[in-house]
Amino acid sequence: MVEPGEIHALLGENGAGKSTLMNVLYGLLQPDEGEIVVNGEPKRFRSPGDAIDAGIGMVHQHFMLVPVFTVTENIMLGAERTRGGLLNRGSARERVLAVSRQYGLPVDPDATIEDLPVGVQQRVEIIKALVRNVDLLILDEPTAVLTPQETEELLAVMRTLKADGKSIVFITHKLKEVKAIADRITVVRRGRTVGTATPDASEDSLAAQMVGRAVKLRVDKEAAQPGDPILSVAGLTVLDERGQVAVDGIDLEVRAGEVLGIAGVQGNGQTELIEAIMGLRPIQGGEITLHEGRSGTGRPAGGRRGRGPASQSLVGRRTSEILHAGVGYIPEDRSVDGLVMEFSVAENLVLDRYDEPRYASGIALSPNAINEAAKARITEFDVRTPSHLAPVSTLSGGNQQKVIVAREMSSPLKLLIAAQPTRGVDVGSTEFIHARVVRERDQGTGVLLVSSELDEVVALADRIAVMYRGKVLATLPADAPREQIGLLMAGITDGAAPETSGSEAGPETSGSEAGREEDES
Template identity: 55%
Template sequence: MRLEVRGLTKAFGDFLADDDIDLIVEPGQVHAILGENGAGKSTLMNMLYGILAPTSGQILIDGNPVRFSSPSDAIAAGIGMVHQHFKLVGPFSVADNVQLGREHVTRGRLDREGARQAVLSVSQRYGLALDPDALCEDLPVGVQQRVEIVKALSGETDLLILDEPTAVLTPPEVAELLEIIGNLTDAGMSVIFISHKLKEVKAIADSITVLRRGKVVAEASPSDTEAELAAAMVGRSVVLTVERPPADPGAVALEIKDLTVLGERGTAMLDGLNLAVRSGEIVGLAGVEGNGQTELARAVLGTITPDSGSIEMGGTPVTGWNPYRRIVAGLGYIPEDRGRDGLAGDFTVAENLVLNQYRDAPLSNRGVVDATAVRALADKAIADFDIRTRGPGELVSALSGGNQQKVVIAREFSRPRSVLVAAQPTRGVDVGAIEFIHRRLVAERDSGTGVLLISAELDEILALSDRIAVIHNGQIVGEVAPDTPREVIGQLMAGHRPADPATAS
């Protein structure tokens, strides 16, 4: 399929989300779309997929103008899409999710075996191993994405749109996805790859279009340097390395002793874990996702109760405290899943920015929220953190994923803290925002906050950490310096403790 876009524009009132976009995707090509959060990438894709109607402009397939009034029209034309936020029904099987909206029916009844075979056929054709009978809620995130891809490919798909496909994937899962994309294009399919991760774009793209504030600002090449691509996205030079002076750690700000958390089936998610974070340092927690990081973060916040062990903040036991009491005592928390744990989607941007402090002065007076004070705080946060929104009264659910993350970051950085737990703080944000968040984390450290950084990005752990703790099967299996060779850290992440005691403690 050859896709051409001519002058495509989408306006929401006076706001131009996309402004006169021209774009060509050739058959069998990976065409990457780069841009900051809020640059118009997802809006453009939603027009191509029939979710949004263009205000003006044309979409042409193989030279013929088309109009899509719904995703069904786009699917019928050969376009499939995998959204940034998966649209799966957790309690349904893989086969049931894939056939939603295009059910296999025989004599008025669902043909479940036909659906199973359809999943197996697409899986084998494109190298996407899936169990059609598995429940989607039981699958790792990377496998859930395979389900979304198989769902998109289960029709006669000639062009596949992948919207921020690696935002929630681990490095091994990213490598698998890039290999899958290669299989798709080898089979003649066209792929639109939307991302802000420069390494991945350079590795997979045949051509690159850069958007900024709704306009095409550059047609780039995968041979361009990361610095050149970043500058095109942001409109200025971006520092891709983290500049930070040596840490000056003080007293212990957060201490976790012999912490054990059991899962629903009695499996130890945390198994006697010990970890300390001092004021004025960043401790990076490295590990393959699913080894207890989520349970550790939630236990520190207080949303899950440990089966044994203790948690102290500044020497004060807080194990039995509720989350609000810990927040008042100086705990900041950036959750790994902003949609589930960080935001109230039906609340406005302003309301989300004050979720954990609206009861406190100056935002509240004798139990009554001061709307003027809330608005003033929101206006300042929007400006300080460059949140791309139509205003503080806009629903946070209407923002792009990266701008939603900025709301969470702004909220947690807008009040005093002694301890900050930052779980995947840059997940789903662009290079300009990553640069900003990294600077703020270092500034937090330098102001005396003890920072626990949990990240699936090893580059981020190495760039920011003063000390690295490696977690495996719910235990800290070693602590190393940030200049430790990646191979050693990789061995620890796999659960292999090094023989040299100097490399781990």
């Protein structure tokens, strides 16, 4: 039950049934039994139009926007107003501006969707629901793709909506956000309601209800035993899509048996740095070198998918060659760079190694070997899927992420690059992925971690490099004060005492000298 003017959180693991339940409420799916009651009247919604007519709107985790249309055109879709037989764009534009001002959702009504950052696209989705005068707004995993700053902005918008009498169902698995915003909490596990709670409940108790067991919200790890360098980045310069400098002469070094975390507000060159290392983006200058390396225990670092020289330049290499040189890659955007949505779970688990002898003979694949390997990985990594033959598009976002993690961590590695490894993943899966990252480190693999979640960087990293406007301002030890890290993330170097050993940039690289102003959040 959701009360008027209430923010009701629906909390659960990936695949627990949260989105399915809300898709029934929004008319996208039909229930097998039970009933929906709105304002005391039983309802049956056969389409989203029926739900909207009843005052229910929904913002989906994967936005339902047409990229080449403007904001106004997207908001008009399905509710077009005409004047003299023509679309009345002027009226729609004024309505967008009015709702934008009323609820503190600034957006340019004439901007094209594909040119907008993710956080602004989400505002468009919310405005699209509000212009239809809904009383209940369903937000499905709304913070899964947002930066911390965008998340805070969204929570402020939710408070404004609540103050205006709107009701909100907030679907999430992020405990801190639930405690910060919810009036009541319903916990769902494997399709069933397992309990209700109030925001003053502890994170540990909420996590236990979600997963059905006690969950460690802190990362257990021993001190690192770093060895020789595995990855060296020297003087790297990379441009973004607009031709502006995104990575500005960066020096980095990742050692065998350590996690180097990259901290920074998203949009400060982290994406371009990782894509350049993986051969997905050309570089303007500098060098990227993958070394053989030895861990702190004296063993060769990790393992290798293929044979190659002890040290090799990755500049100009194809992504497939880099992967076969012993690099694992968890991409920032799983749906674009990590998975082929139309392929099965089994096929996605061998995307970057289908040509290995164990999976193929000449040009012919070995389906039995691929399927048996998939079943083993599904079990080992607890991927919730009806079958290894199911299209990966049918899985929840968190289980799609676990498919990628299973693929990349199932072979010996020299270097693991993990970009936003737990984005959109619940607490149980986050615990599992963190443990696997630490396990890779302890086996001698060098790990380069990029995350917009500072908590994740601090929990996993043995050293922390802070990026701001395309530069590394400093590299800090893992126990550096969070206040110091936060100041550096904002480009403030005064009073900082960064570590300057190795090849990393020191404090003299100030934010005021950066080569560009990033307009993405």
